[in-house]
Amino acid sequence: MKSWVIRGLRKGVLTTRFPKGDAEDVPLWTTKPVKMSDGEVRCPAGAISDGAVDMNRCISCRRCSEHYMPDGRPVHSTVNSGISIASRSFHIYMIDTGSCGACNSEVHSLHNPVYDFNRLGMFVTNTPRHADALIVVGVVSEGMEMALKAAYEAMPSPKIVIATGTCSISGGIIGKGVDGVLPADVLVPGCPPSPYAILDALIRARDAK
Amino acid sequence: MTEENTDVLSGAFKDIEAWNAIFRNGTTLRRMQENRLSLYENFDYIAGRAERGESGGKEFIYGPSSGGMLESIRFRMSTEGERISSLVPEFSFKNRSLKLGGKDTETALLLAERINGPYSASYSALFCGVAESILGIQPSHEVRLTRMLACELERIACHLFVVGRLCEAASQSVATAHIFGLREKILRMISRRFGHRFFFGLNDIGRIRTPVDFHGISESVDAVVNEFGDLWQHLSSSTLFIDRIQRTCPVHLESSVGPAARASGYSTDERLTEGLLPYSDFSFNFRKEYEGDSLSRALIRSHEIEESGSIIAQVTDQLHKADASRPASISDRRGEGIGRIESPGGETLLYLRLGDSIERAYIRSSSLANLQAFVRGISGAVFTDFAFAWESFGLWVCEMGGVI
Structure with missing residues (x-):
């Protein structure tokens, strides 16, 4: 026991200063590609139109890399409506409706000591009955549609739905997104979104008026 | 080259009516009848049919969406007190039906x-x-x-x-x-x-x-x-x-x-x-x-x-x-x-x-x-x-x- 404490003290603080400080090591290919040269680009996700990139559709496939380069700046989520509960803790429940596992892994990373989202008053709950926000990862598969609706119904109001990752927002190249099944209040782009992008979305959703 | 081991079934899939089997270290498909393939104890699993089983006894159902699991899966557990006597995994809830066939x-x-x-x-x-x-x-x-x-x-x-x-x-x-x-x-x-x-x-x-x-x-x-x-x-x-x-x-x-x-x-x-x-x-x-x-x-x-x-x-x-x-x-x-x-x-x-x-x-x-x-x-x-x-x-x- 004592040795674990000493080990921890030796290690020092790993936790990021975000959101007070900047996000570090943002994965380049989750940031917005910017047009660098003319040429034909066949975007398999249909994210590029007239030289502009729709990050809600981008799947980080680098098929545009001959003519586009990511700008390296963190991508912000779209908050259509938030939940103003700044005076108390914020509880989230994650539901996997058909993901490849990468989004699950990035949401799970919020627990690690680098992001440590508990320090911001955010917690994971094991039941939607105690959740303020439903984080949806993956496309909405046929088998999970009913479970998704049931989880949403079980949540107390006020409640929000956070579509996390391109699959959940638009279906990407795999299936259908959450839209049409549930109202998506927050859209977190990325394939998968980096933990910073998810953390930023949670903060902005919680503090929205 | 490592020799094919026909004691271990590595993969099996159906093409129209016939089953194709791949054995451990094997580099070719072998046409086989379903009744012969079913002699391999892992056949139902690798053919994706493990969900059909009966757990038997008093069932405890966990999932498909639960706080403890990172992904969606449902388990039907047959229990005797706190002991799990058998379990049937149902993993197709989140199946995305990925199709490579027909794609470039x-x-x-x-x-x-x-x-x-x-x-x-x-x-x-x-x-x-x-x-x-x-x-x-x-x-x-x-x-x-x-x-x-x-x-x-x-x-x-x-x-x-x-x-x-x-x-x-x-x-x-x-x-x-x-x-x-x-x-x-x-x-x-x-x-x-x-x-x-x-x-x-x-x-x-x-x-x-x-x-x-x-x-x-x-x-x-x-x-x-x-x-x-x-x-x-x-x-x-x-x-x-x-x-x-x-x-x-x-x-x-x-x-x-x-x-x-x-x-x-x-x-x-x-x-x-x-x-x-x-x-x-x-x-x-x-x-x-x-x-x-x-x-x-x-x-x-x-x-x-x-x-x-x-x-x-x-x-x-x-x-x-x-x-x-x-x-x-x-x-x-x-x-x-x-x-x-x-x-x-x-x-x-x-x-x-x-x-x-x-x-x-x-x-x-x-x-x-x-x-x-x-x-x-x-x-x-x-x-x-x-x-x-x-x-x-x-x-x-x-x-x-x-x-x-």
Whole structure:
């Protein structure tokens, strides 16, 4: 026991200063590609139109890399409506409706000591009955549609739905997104979104008026 | 070339009315009748039909969406008091029905690397390797080494995740934080060097899509491996931790793959065969355990983290900078091929038949191969063992759905 404490003290603080400080090591290919040269680009996700990139559709496939380069700046989520509960803790429940596992892994990373989202008053709950926000990862598969609706119904109001990752927002190249099944209040782009992008979305959703 | 072992069924899929079987180390399809295939005890699992079983007795249902699981899966457990007498896994709730058939290789590669995001480097290297062999494209040595490097970095990140989840299940909060901190270090290093934390978009047929700078990778990995070694040694002296995983979910099943098989004394590792990647040019220690329990699986993973570090040091000695080359010209050659790769979960098998587009694809994932071992091992365990058992296998539900 004592040795674990000493080990921890030796290690020092790993936790990021975000959101007070900047996000570090943002994965380049989750940031917005910017047009660098003319040429034909066949975007398999249909994210590029007239030289502009729709990050809600981008799947980080680098098929545009001959003519586009990511700008390296963190991508912000779209908050259509938030939940103003700044005076108390914020509880989230994650539901996997058909993901490849990468989004699950990035949401799970919020627990690690680098992001440590508990320090911001955010917690994971094991039941939607105690959740303020439903984080949806993956496309909405046929088998999970009913479970998704049931989880949403079980949540107390006020409640929000956070579509996390391109699959959940638009279906990407795999299936259908959450839209049409549930109202998506927050859209977190990325394939998968980096933990910073998810953390930023949670903060902005919680503090929205 | 390693000899085909017809005692172990590696994969089976149906084409119209006939069944095709692939055996361990086999490189050809064998037409077989269903009644003969059903003699293999893992047939229902690898054919994706394990959900049909009856658990019997009083059923306890867990899932498909529950706080304790990272992914959606439902278990129907037959219980006697706190003991689990049998279990039926229902993994198709989140099935995305991925279809490679009818797609061109470019589109199919995108889907292949999303079968299991955390194993993306392995899946994309496997798909590219099999497609290249059919199309007669020979990628450069540098490209093959870069793929191998990505696979080993992926293995370290995934093994750290499994050991971290195991500590989390065993309420070892401090150790969990240390291990997930190390995993984050690896993912960030991957992100800085390869542009993405899960290698999405890196591999392409015949080439690497964007440049990679290998400088400093080995040193960063070394630091993580050494720190993990120290943590693991420390963790191994914790009786609280060891008591929870020792003799938990013991199983010996020859059809299992990867760390689960090696923890049960079986010598299976695709890196030891003449496969798609040049592992035979490098040396690493192969280790087996014999108890087949959660502790043995964790021991194998801790050992493999160290060995992957050694492979990475050897590979990066030969690599300095990989430039993105021009796309390979895709020939109109047609044909079929079988390939295997050792993903972090174990042997992953791909059969591909190419015509004008992909005519048929079949993937047997490591998680599907090991699901039977989990189901068999968990019977007789108590409820509290469930998390230690599940996490020790490192199974991913996303890759159980199958691909056609």
